[in-house]
Amino acid sequence: MSHPRPQRPDSQDARTQELSAGLDRVHARIAAAAEQAGRDPAELTLVVVTKFFPAADVLRLAGLGVRDVGENRDQEAAAKATQIAQLADRAGLIAPRMHFIGQLQTNKAASVAGYAHLVHSLDRPKLARALSKAAVAGDRELGVLLQLGLDTDADAAQGRGGLPPAQARELADLVAELPGLVLRGVMGVAPLNAGGADAPDAATQAFARLRCVAKELVAQHPQAGLISAGMSGDLEQAVAAGATHLRVGSAILGSRPAHG
Template sequence: MTDRKTELAENLANVEERIARACAAAGRRREEVTLIVVTKTYPASDVRILSGLGVRHVAENRDQDAAPKAAACADLPLKWHFVGQLQTNKVRSVVGYADVVQSIDRARLVTALSKEAVRAGREVGCLVQVALDADATGRGERGGVAPAGIEELADLVAGSPGLRLDGLMTVAPLTGEYAGREQAAFGRLMDLSTDLRRAHPAATMVSAGMSADLEQAVAAGATHVRVGTAVLGVRPRLG
Protein backbone atom coordinates (compact mmCIF):
# COMPACT_ATOMS: atom_id res chain seq x y z
CA MET A 1 0.00 0.00 0.00
CA THR A 2 2.81 2.37 0.92
CA ASP A 3 4.51 1.73 -2.41
CA ARG A 4 1.25 2.32 -4.28
CA LYS A 5 0.66 5.53 -2.34
CA THR A 6 4.16 6.74 -3.25
CA GLU A 7 3.61 5.82 -6.90
CA LEU A 8 0.24 7.61 -7.07
CA ALA A 9 1.60 10.66 -5.23
CA GLU A 10 4.49 10.98 -7.70
CA ASN A 11 2.23 10.52 -10.72
CA LEU A 12 -0.29 13.00 -9.35
CA ALA A 13 2.46 15.56 -8.71
CA ASN A 14 3.69 15.14 -12.30
CA VAL A 15 0.20 15.70 -13.71
CA GLU A 16 -0.33 18.71 -11.44
CA GLU A 17 2.94 20.16 -12.73
CA ARG A 18 1.84 19.58 -16.36
CA ILE A 19 -1.47 21.34 -15.73
CA ALA A 20 0.25 24.23 -13.93
CA ARG A 21 2.73 24.67 -16.79
CA ALA A 22 -0.05 24.52 -19.38
CA CYS A 23 -2.05 27.12 -17.46
CA ALA A 24 0.98 29.41 -17.20
CA ALA A 25 1.65 29.07 -20.92
CA ALA A 26 -1.97 29.91 -21.70
CA GLY A 27 -2.08 32.87 -19.30
CA ARG A 28 -4.65 31.09 -17.12
CA ARG A 29 -4.78 30.63 -13.35
CA ARG A 30 -4.24 27.06 -12.12
CA GLU A 31 -7.58 27.12 -10.29
CA GLU A 32 -9.42 27.58 -13.60
CA VAL A 33 -8.78 23.92 -14.46
CA THR A 34 -10.22 21.02 -12.45
CA LEU A 35 -8.50 17.64 -12.57
CA ILE A 36 -10.81 14.64 -12.81
CA VAL A 37 -8.97 11.36 -12.21
CA VAL A 38 -10.42 8.53 -14.29
CA THR A 39 -10.28 5.52 -11.96
CA LYS A 40 -11.86 2.93 -14.28
CA THR A 41 -10.46 -0.62 -13.88
CA TYR A 42 -8.67 0.39 -10.66
CA PRO A 43 -9.80 -0.67 -7.17
CA ALA A 44 -11.53 1.31 -4.46
CA SER A 45 -8.26 1.21 -2.51
CA ASP A 46 -6.67 3.44 -5.17
CA VAL A 47 -9.61 5.84 -4.94
CA ARG A 48 -9.04 6.03 -1.16
CA ILE A 49 -5.36 6.82 -1.65
CA LEU A 50 -6.16 9.50 -4.23
CA SER A 51 -8.72 11.08 -1.91
CA GLY A 52 -6.09 11.20 0.81
CA LEU A 53 -3.77 12.94 -1.66
CA GLY A 54 -6.34 15.66 -2.24
CA VAL A 55 -8.19 14.42 -5.33
CA ARG A 56 -11.85 15.50 -5.21
CA HIS A 57 -13.16 14.49 -8.65
CA VAL A 58 -13.11 10.93 -9.99
CA ALA A 59 -14.64 9.42 -13.12
CA GLU A 60 -15.87 6.00 -14.19
CA ASN A 61 -17.20 4.68 -17.49
CA ARG A 62 -18.85 1.34 -16.61
CA ASP A 63 -21.67 1.19 -14.09
CA GLN A 64 -20.95 -2.42 -13.11
CA ASP A 65 -17.51 -1.30 -11.89
CA ALA A 66 -18.48 2.15 -10.67
CA ALA A 67 -21.51 1.35 -8.50
CA PRO A 68 -19.73 -0.95 -6.01
CA LYS A 69 -16.66 1.30 -5.98
CA ALA A 70 -18.72 4.41 -5.24
CA ALA A 71 -20.53 2.53 -2.47
CA ALA A 72 -17.21 1.45 -0.95
CA CYS A 73 -16.01 5.07 -1.02
CA ALA A 74 -19.26 6.71 0.07
CA ASP A 75 -17.59 8.21 3.15
CA LEU A 76 -15.06 10.16 1.07
CA PRO A 77 -15.51 13.81 -0.03
CA LEU A 78 -15.61 12.94 -3.73
CA LYS A 79 -17.59 14.11 -6.73
CA TRP A 80 -18.29 11.21 -9.11
CA HIS A 81 -18.45 11.75 -12.87
CA PHE A 82 -19.85 9.17 -15.28
CA VAL A 83 -18.00 9.47 -18.61
CA GLY A 84 -18.94 6.34 -20.56
CA GLN A 85 -21.70 5.69 -23.05
CA LEU A 86 -24.73 5.12 -20.83
CA GLN A 87 -27.47 2.60 -21.53
CA THR A 88 -30.91 3.53 -20.25
CA ASN A 89 -31.17 0.30 -18.23
CA LYS A 90 -28.19 1.47 -16.14
CA VAL A 91 -29.59 4.94 -15.43
CA ARG A 92 -31.23 4.11 -12.09
CA SER A 93 -27.97 2.75 -10.72
CA VAL A 94 -25.85 5.63 -12.10
CA VAL A 95 -28.17 8.26 -10.61
CA GLY A 96 -27.49 6.66 -7.22
CA TYR A 97 -23.89 7.89 -7.14
CA ALA A 98 -23.03 10.12 -10.12
CA ASP A 99 -22.94 13.84 -9.45
CA VAL A 100 -22.33 14.56 -13.14
CA VAL A 101 -23.07 12.53 -16.28
CA GLN A 102 -20.70 13.75 -19.00
CA SER A 103 -22.00 11.58 -21.84
CA ILE A 104 -25.45 12.94 -22.68
CA ASP A 105 -25.97 12.02 -26.33
CA ARG A 106 -29.69 11.40 -26.94
CA ALA A 107 -33.14 12.54 -25.84
CA ARG A 108 -34.16 9.13 -24.52
CA LEU A 109 -31.26 9.19 -22.07
CA VAL A 110 -32.25 12.65 -20.82
CA THR A 111 -35.81 11.46 -20.20
CA ALA A 112 -34.61 8.39 -18.29
CA LEU A 113 -32.13 10.40 -16.19
CA SER A 114 -34.74 13.00 -15.31
CA LYS A 115 -37.22 10.36 -14.17
CA GLU A 116 -34.68 8.61 -11.94
CA ALA A 117 -33.19 11.84 -10.55
CA VAL A 118 -36.65 12.99 -9.48
CA ARG A 119 -37.39 9.57 -7.98
CA ALA A 120 -34.11 9.66 -6.03
CA GLY A 121 -34.55 13.29 -4.96
CA ARG A 122 -31.24 14.23 -6.56
CA GLU A 123 -30.00 16.87 -8.98
CA VAL A 124 -27.63 15.42 -11.57
CA GLY A 125 -25.31 17.64 -13.58
CA CYS A 126 -25.24 16.90 -17.31
CA LEU A 127 -22.77 17.58 -20.11
CA VAL A 128 -23.78 17.19 -23.72
CA GLN A 129 -21.13 15.00 -25.38
CA VAL A 130 -20.11 16.50 -28.71
CA ALA A 131 -18.97 14.27 -31.57
CA LEU A 132 -16.58 16.35 -33.65
CA ASP A 133 -16.21 13.35 -35.96
CA ALA A 134 -19.97 12.90 -36.43
CA ASP A 135 -20.97 11.02 -39.57
CA ALA A 136 -24.10 11.33 -41.68
CA THR A 137 -26.16 9.75 -38.88
CA GLY A 138 -25.11 12.59 -36.57
CA ARG A 139 -23.12 10.35 -34.21
CA GLY A 140 -19.42 9.90 -33.64
CA GLU A 141 -17.17 6.87 -33.25
CA ARG A 142 -17.01 7.36 -29.47
CA GLY A 143 -20.60 8.52 -28.99
CA GLY A 144 -21.92 12.05 -28.75
CA VAL A 145 -24.02 14.27 -30.97
CA ALA A 146 -23.02 16.38 -33.94
CA PRO A 147 -22.57 20.10 -33.22
CA ALA A 148 -25.89 20.78 -34.96
CA GLY A 149 -27.67 18.67 -32.35
CA ILE A 150 -26.33 20.43 -29.26
CA GLU A 151 -28.98 23.12 -28.94
CA GLU A 152 -31.97 20.78 -28.99
CA LEU A 153 -30.43 18.34 -26.50
CA ALA A 154 -29.20 21.13 -24.20
CA ASP A 155 -32.65 22.72 -24.13
CA LEU A 156 -34.15 19.35 -23.23
CA VAL A 157 -31.71 18.86 -20.35
CA ALA A 158 -32.27 22.41 -19.08
CA GLY A 159 -36.03 21.88 -19.07
CA SER A 160 -35.95 18.46 -17.36
CA PRO A 161 -36.68 18.17 -13.63
CA GLY A 162 -33.83 16.74 -11.57
CA LEU A 163 -31.20 17.65 -14.17
CA ARG A 164 -28.80 20.60 -14.41
CA LEU A 165 -27.16 21.60 -17.69
CA ASP A 166 -23.48 22.09 -16.84
CA GLY A 167 -21.87 22.35 -20.29
CA LEU A 168 -20.13 20.29 -22.96
CA MET A 169 -17.72 17.35 -23.22
CA THR A 170 -15.72 15.87 -26.07
CA VAL A 171 -13.08 13.25 -26.79
CA ALA A 172 -10.43 14.18 -29.36
CA PRO A 173 -11.51 12.44 -32.60
CA LEU A 174 -9.39 9.68 -34.12
CA THR A 175 -10.87 10.21 -37.59
CA GLY A 176 -12.18 13.07 -39.71
CA GLU A 177 -10.94 16.62 -40.06
CA TYR A 178 -9.74 16.88 -36.44
CA ALA A 179 -7.74 13.62 -36.35
CA GLY A 180 -4.31 14.45 -34.92
CA ARG A 181 -5.36 18.09 -34.43
CA GLU A 182 -6.36 18.00 -30.77
CA GLN A 183 -6.00 21.70 -30.06
CA ALA A 184 -8.11 22.61 -33.08
CA ALA A 185 -10.75 20.12 -31.91
CA PHE A 186 -10.79 21.58 -28.41
CA GLY A 187 -10.88 25.10 -29.84
CA ARG A 188 -13.97 24.12 -31.80
CA LEU A 189 -15.55 22.82 -28.59
CA MET A 190 -14.84 26.18 -26.92
CA ASP A 191 -16.62 27.98 -29.78
CA LEU A 192 -19.59 25.67 -29.32
CA SER A 193 -19.51 26.37 -25.57
CA THR A 194 -19.64 30.12 -26.27
CA ASP A 195 -22.72 29.55 -28.45
CA LEU A 196 -24.36 27.39 -25.76
CA ARG A 197 -23.77 29.97 -23.01
CA ARG A 198 -25.74 32.59 -24.92
CA ALA A 199 -28.89 30.60 -24.19
CA HIS A 200 -27.66 28.89 -20.99
CA PRO A 201 -25.21 31.21 -19.18
CA ALA A 202 -24.65 28.79 -16.28
CA ALA A 203 -23.47 25.96 -18.59
CA THR A 204 -19.81 26.94 -18.23
CA MET A 205 -18.18 23.53 -17.89
CA VAL A 206 -15.97 22.35 -20.78
CA SER A 207 -14.59 18.84 -20.27
CA ALA A 208 -11.81 17.99 -22.72
CA GLY A 209 -8.34 16.51 -22.73
CA MET A 210 -6.90 13.32 -21.31
CA SER A 211 -3.45 12.01 -20.35
CA ALA A 212 -1.94 12.52 -23.81
CA ASP A 213 -3.50 15.86 -24.74
CA LEU A 214 -4.33 17.75 -21.55
CA GLU A 215 -1.95 20.59 -22.51
CA GLN A 216 -3.86 21.23 -25.75
CA ALA A 217 -7.15 21.21 -23.85
CA VAL A 218 -5.87 23.72 -21.28
CA ALA A 219 -4.52 25.93 -24.08
CA ALA A 220 -7.92 25.89 -25.77
CA GLY A 221 -9.73 26.85 -22.55
CA ALA A 222 -11.07 23.60 -21.06
CA THR A 223 -12.33 23.89 -17.48
CA HIS A 224 -11.96 20.17 -16.69
CA VAL A 225 -9.44 17.54 -17.85
CA ARG A 226 -9.99 13.80 -17.47
CA VAL A 227 -6.73 12.02 -16.66
CA GLY A 228 -6.40 8.29 -16.00
CA THR A 229 -3.23 6.59 -17.25
CA ALA A 230 -0.87 9.43 -16.29
CA VAL A 231 -2.01 9.17 -12.66
CA LEU A 232 -2.84 5.47 -12.20
CA GLY A 233 -0.51 3.83 -14.71
CA VAL A 234 -1.17 1.74 -17.81
CA ARG A 235 -4.42 -0.15 -17.35
CA PRO A 236 -4.50 -3.92 -17.20
CA ARG A 237 -6.28 -5.49 -20.15
CA LEU A 238 -9.85 -6.42 -19.37
CA GLY A 239 -10.60 -10.02 -20.20
Protein backbone atom coordinates in the same frame (compact mmCIF):
# COMPACT_ATOMS: atom_id res chain seq x y z
CA MET B 1 -8.43 22.55 -8.78
CA SER B 2 -5.76 22.16 -6.11
CA HIS B 3 -6.62 21.11 -2.55
CA PRO B 4 -4.52 20.62 0.59
CA ARG B 5 -3.54 17.00 0.95
CA PRO B 6 -5.03 15.14 3.95
CA GLN B 7 -3.12 12.51 5.89
CA ARG B 8 -2.29 9.62 3.59
CA PRO B 9 -3.71 6.21 4.46
CA ASP B 10 -0.12 4.91 4.47
CA SER B 11 2.58 7.36 3.48
CA GLN B 12 5.12 4.52 3.18
CA ASP B 13 2.99 2.43 0.85
CA ALA B 14 4.75 2.02 -2.50
CA ARG B 15 1.54 2.37 -4.52
CA THR B 16 0.63 5.57 -2.67
CA GLN B 17 4.04 6.99 -3.50
CA GLU B 18 3.60 5.99 -7.14
CA LEU B 19 0.23 7.75 -7.32
CA SER B 20 1.63 10.80 -5.54
CA ALA B 21 4.42 11.07 -8.11
CA GLY B 22 1.94 10.73 -10.96
CA LEU B 23 -0.27 13.43 -9.49
CA ASP B 24 2.69 15.75 -9.05
CA ARG B 25 3.71 15.31 -12.68
CA VAL B 26 0.19 15.97 -13.96
CA HIS B 27 -0.31 19.00 -11.70
CA ALA B 28 2.98 20.37 -13.04
CA ARG B 29 1.78 19.87 -16.62
CA ILE B 30 -1.51 21.57 -15.83
CA ALA B 31 0.23 24.51 -14.18
CA ALA B 32 2.58 24.95 -17.15
CA ALA B 33 -0.29 24.71 -19.64
CA ALA B 34 -2.33 27.22 -17.67
CA GLU B 35 0.59 29.65 -17.55
CA GLN B 36 1.12 29.26 -21.29
CA ALA B 37 -2.58 29.98 -21.89
CA GLY B 38 -2.71 32.88 -19.45
CA ARG B 39 -5.12 31.04 -17.18
CA ASP B 40 -5.35 30.46 -13.46
CA PRO B 41 -4.77 26.76 -12.59
CA ALA B 42 -7.43 27.12 -9.90
CA GLU B 43 -10.01 27.34 -12.70
CA LEU B 44 -9.25 23.73 -13.64
CA THR B 45 -10.69 20.59 -12.08
CA LEU B 46 -8.70 17.39 -12.42
CA VAL B 47 -10.90 14.30 -12.73
CA VAL B 48 -8.72 11.26 -12.13
CA VAL B 49 -10.03 8.42 -14.29
CA THR B 50 -10.01 5.30 -12.10
CA LYS B 51 -11.84 2.82 -14.34
CA PHE B 52 -10.50 -0.72 -13.94
CA PHE B 53 -8.51 0.29 -10.85
CA PRO B 54 -9.56 -0.93 -7.38
CA ALA B 55 -11.35 1.06 -4.71
CA ALA B 56 -8.13 0.88 -2.67
CA ASP B 57 -6.44 3.11 -5.25
CA VAL B 58 -9.31 5.59 -5.06
CA LEU B 59 -8.87 5.67 -1.28
CA ARG B 60 -5.17 6.37 -1.74
CA LEU B 61 -6.03 9.18 -4.14
CA ALA B 62 -8.47 10.61 -1.60
CA GLY B 63 -5.66 10.63 0.93
CA LEU B 64 -3.56 12.57 -1.59
CA GLY B 65 -6.23 15.26 -1.92
CA VAL B 66 -8.09 14.06 -5.02
CA ARG B 67 -11.69 15.24 -4.92
CA ASP B 68 -12.98 14.02 -8.30
CA VAL B 69 -12.70 10.61 -9.99
CA GLY B 70 -14.13 9.34 -13.26
CA GLU B 71 -15.68 5.99 -14.17
CA ASN B 72 -17.17 4.78 -17.45
CA ARG B 73 -18.92 1.48 -16.72
CA ASP B 74 -21.96 1.46 -14.43
CA GLN B 75 -21.52 -2.08 -13.15
CA GLU B 76 -18.03 -1.27 -11.91
CA ALA B 77 -18.79 2.28 -10.84
CA ALA B 78 -21.89 1.48 -8.79
CA ALA B 79 -20.10 -1.16 -6.73
CA LYS B 80 -17.02 0.99 -6.37
CA ALA B 81 -19.02 4.01 -5.20
CA THR B 82 -20.37 1.98 -2.29
CA GLN B 83 -16.94 0.60 -1.43
CA ILE B 84 -15.30 4.00 -1.57
CA ALA B 85 -17.89 5.59 0.69
CA GLN B 86 -17.36 2.86 3.29
CA LEU B 87 -13.56 2.90 3.08
CA ALA B 88 -13.32 6.67 3.19
CA ASP B 89 -15.60 6.84 6.24
CA ARG B 90 -13.45 4.34 8.11
CA ALA B 91 -10.28 6.22 7.18
CA GLY B 92 -11.73 9.61 8.10
CA LEU B 93 -11.37 10.86 4.53
CA ILE B 94 -13.70 12.69 2.18
CA ALA B 95 -14.87 10.32 -0.55
CA PRO B 96 -14.14 11.79 -4.00
CA ARG B 97 -17.06 12.88 -6.15
CA MET B 98 -17.76 10.40 -8.92
CA HIS B 99 -18.08 11.57 -12.53
CA PHE B 100 -19.64 9.23 -15.06
CA ILE B 101 -17.69 9.73 -18.28
CA GLY B 102 -18.54 6.73 -20.48
CA GLN B 103 -21.27 6.06 -23.00
CA LEU B 104 -24.42 5.33 -21.07
CA GLN B 105 -27.24 2.93 -21.87
CA THR B 106 -30.70 4.20 -21.03
CA ASN B 107 -31.43 1.20 -18.83
CA LYS B 108 -28.47 2.17 -16.61
CA ALA B 109 -29.67 5.74 -16.09
CA ALA B 110 -31.41 5.03 -12.78
CA SER B 111 -28.29 3.46 -11.33
CA VAL B 112 -25.93 6.20 -12.49
CA ALA B 113 -28.25 8.93 -11.26
CA GLY B 114 -27.94 7.47 -7.78
CA TYR B 115 -24.20 8.04 -7.33
CA ALA B 116 -22.89 10.37 -10.04
CA HIS B 117 -21.92 13.93 -9.19
CA LEU B 118 -21.81 14.84 -12.88
CA VAL B 119 -22.68 12.84 -16.01
CA HIS B 120 -20.34 13.87 -18.85
CA SER B 121 -21.87 11.74 -21.59
CA LEU B 122 -25.43 12.86 -22.28
CA ASP B 123 -25.86 12.51 -26.05
CA ARG B 124 -29.55 11.89 -26.86
CA PRO B 125 -33.05 12.91 -25.79
CA LYS B 126 -34.10 9.43 -24.66
CA LEU B 127 -31.19 9.30 -22.21
CA ALA B 128 -31.98 12.83 -20.97
CA ARG B 129 -35.53 11.79 -20.13
CA ALA B 130 -34.35 8.63 -18.38
CA LEU B 131 -31.85 10.55 -16.25
CA SER B 132 -34.50 13.14 -15.44
CA LYS B 133 -36.95 10.48 -14.29
CA ALA B 134 -34.28 8.83 -12.13
CA ALA B 135 -33.12 12.12 -10.60
CA VAL B 136 -36.70 13.07 -9.69
CA ALA B 137 -37.31 9.63 -8.19
CA GLY B 138 -34.16 10.03 -6.10
CA ASP B 139 -35.13 13.56 -5.06
CA ARG B 140 -31.89 15.07 -6.31
CA GLU B 141 -30.51 17.40 -8.95
CA LEU B 142 -28.11 15.79 -11.39
CA GLY B 143 -25.59 17.83 -13.34
CA VAL B 144 -25.09 16.80 -16.96
CA LEU B 145 -22.77 17.67 -19.81
CA LEU B 146 -23.63 17.20 -23.48
CA GLN B 147 -21.09 14.92 -25.14
CA LEU B 148 -20.33 16.25 -28.61
CA GLY B 149 -18.76 14.26 -31.42
CA LEU B 150 -15.60 16.08 -32.46
CA ASP B 151 -14.62 13.99 -35.47
CA THR B 152 -15.11 15.82 -38.76
CA ASP B 153 -16.82 12.67 -40.07
CA ALA B 154 -20.34 12.84 -38.62
CA ASP B 155 -20.87 9.10 -38.86
CA ALA B 156 -17.66 8.38 -36.97
CA ALA B 157 -18.62 10.94 -34.34
CA GLN B 158 -21.97 9.27 -33.77
CA GLY B 159 -20.33 5.88 -33.61
CA ARG B 160 -18.21 7.11 -30.68
CA GLY B 161 -21.31 8.27 -28.87
CA GLY B 162 -21.05 12.01 -29.40
CA LEU B 163 -23.95 14.21 -30.38
CA PRO B 164 -23.41 16.03 -33.69
CA PRO B 165 -22.62 19.65 -32.72
CA ALA B 166 -25.46 20.95 -34.91
CA GLN B 167 -27.92 19.19 -32.59
CA ALA B 168 -26.49 20.54 -29.35
CA ARG B 169 -28.84 23.49 -29.03
CA GLU B 170 -31.94 21.32 -29.38
CA LEU B 171 -30.80 18.86 -26.72
CA ALA B 172 -29.68 21.68 -24.42
CA ASP B 173 -33.12 23.26 -24.62
CA LEU B 174 -34.74 19.92 -23.79
CA VAL B 175 -32.48 19.37 -20.77
CA ALA B 176 -33.29 22.85 -19.49
CA GLU B 177 -36.98 21.89 -19.40
CA LEU B 178 -36.56 18.52 -17.70
CA PRO B 179 -36.94 18.32 -13.91
CA GLY B 180 -34.06 16.96 -11.89
CA LEU B 181 -31.39 17.82 -14.46
CA VAL B 182 -29.04 20.79 -14.52
CA LEU B 183 -27.23 21.51 -17.78
CA ARG B 184 -23.65 22.30 -16.79
CA GLY B 185 -21.83 22.39 -20.13
CA VAL B 186 -20.24 20.16 -22.76
CA MET B 187 -17.79 17.31 -23.07
CA GLY B 188 -15.69 16.09 -25.98
CA VAL B 189 -13.04 13.52 -26.84
CA ALA B 190 -10.44 14.32 -29.46
CA PRO B 191 -10.47 12.08 -32.58
CA LEU B 192 -8.50 8.86 -32.37
CA ASN B 193 -5.83 10.19 -34.74
CA ALA B 194 -5.29 13.37 -32.71
CA GLY B 195 -1.62 14.00 -32.12
CA GLY B 196 -0.52 11.44 -34.69
CA ALA B 197 2.05 12.10 -37.35
CA ASP B 198 -0.66 12.67 -39.96
CA ALA B 199 -2.76 14.97 -37.79
CA PRO B 200 -0.62 16.72 -35.17
CA ASP B 201 -3.14 19.52 -34.73
CA ALA B 202 -6.27 17.35 -34.63
CA ALA B 203 -6.79 17.75 -30.89
CA THR B 204 -6.33 21.52 -31.04
CA GLN B 205 -8.83 21.80 -33.88
CA ALA B 206 -11.31 19.45 -32.20
CA PHE B 207 -11.23 21.34 -28.91
CA ALA B 208 -11.65 24.61 -30.77
CA ARG B 209 -14.88 23.22 -32.25
CA LEU B 210 -15.99 22.17 -28.79
CA ARG B 211 -15.31 25.61 -27.36
CA CYS B 212 -17.24 27.25 -30.19
CA VAL B 213 -20.34 25.19 -29.41
CA ALA B 214 -19.84 25.82 -25.69
CA LYS B 215 -19.90 29.58 -26.23
CA GLU B 216 -23.12 29.33 -28.22
CA LEU B 217 -24.81 27.27 -25.51
CA VAL B 218 -23.73 29.56 -22.68
CA ALA B 219 -25.36 32.47 -24.45
CA GLN B 220 -28.71 30.71 -24.00
CA HIS B 221 -27.94 28.72 -20.85
CA PRO B 222 -25.60 30.79 -18.64
CA GLN B 223 -25.13 28.02 -16.06
CA ALA B 224 -23.68 25.68 -18.71
CA GLY B 225 -20.12 26.97 -18.66
CA LEU B 226 -18.19 23.76 -18.01
CA ILE B 227 -16.02 22.23 -20.72
CA SER B 228 -14.79 18.69 -20.09
CA ALA B 229 -11.91 17.97 -22.48
CA GLY B 230 -8.39 16.65 -22.45
CA MET B 231 -6.86 13.39 -21.31
CA SER B 232 -3.35 12.16 -20.55
CA GLY B 233 -2.11 12.77 -24.09
CA ASP B 234 -3.74 16.09 -24.92
CA LEU B 235 -4.47 17.97 -21.71
CA GLU B 236 -2.28 20.89 -22.80
CA GLN B 237 -4.36 21.48 -25.93
CA ALA B 238 -7.53 21.26 -23.84
CA VAL B 239 -6.30 23.85 -21.35
CA ALA B 240 -5.40 26.18 -24.23
CA ALA B 241 -8.91 25.74 -25.63
CA GLY B 242 -10.62 26.71 -22.37
CA ALA B 243 -11.34 23.35 -20.73
CA THR B 244 -12.52 23.49 -17.14
CA HIS B 245 -12.39 19.74 -16.43
CA LEU B 246 -9.53 17.44 -17.43
CA ARG B 247 -10.03 13.66 -17.44
CA VAL B 248 -6.65 12.05 -16.77
CA GLY B 249 -6.04 8.39 -16.01
CA SER B 250 -2.92 6.59 -17.22
CA ALA B 251 -0.58 9.53 -16.58
CA ILE B 252 -1.43 9.17 -12.88
CA LEU B 253 -2.40 5.55 -12.31
CA GLY B 254 -0.25 3.86 -14.94
CA SER B 255 -1.29 1.14 -17.37
CA ARG B 256 -4.71 -0.39 -16.87
CA PRO B 257 -4.77 -3.64 -14.87
CA ALA B 258 -6.22 -6.77 -16.44
CA HIS B 259 -9.99 -6.78 -16.33
CA GLY B 260 -12.89 -8.89 -17.41
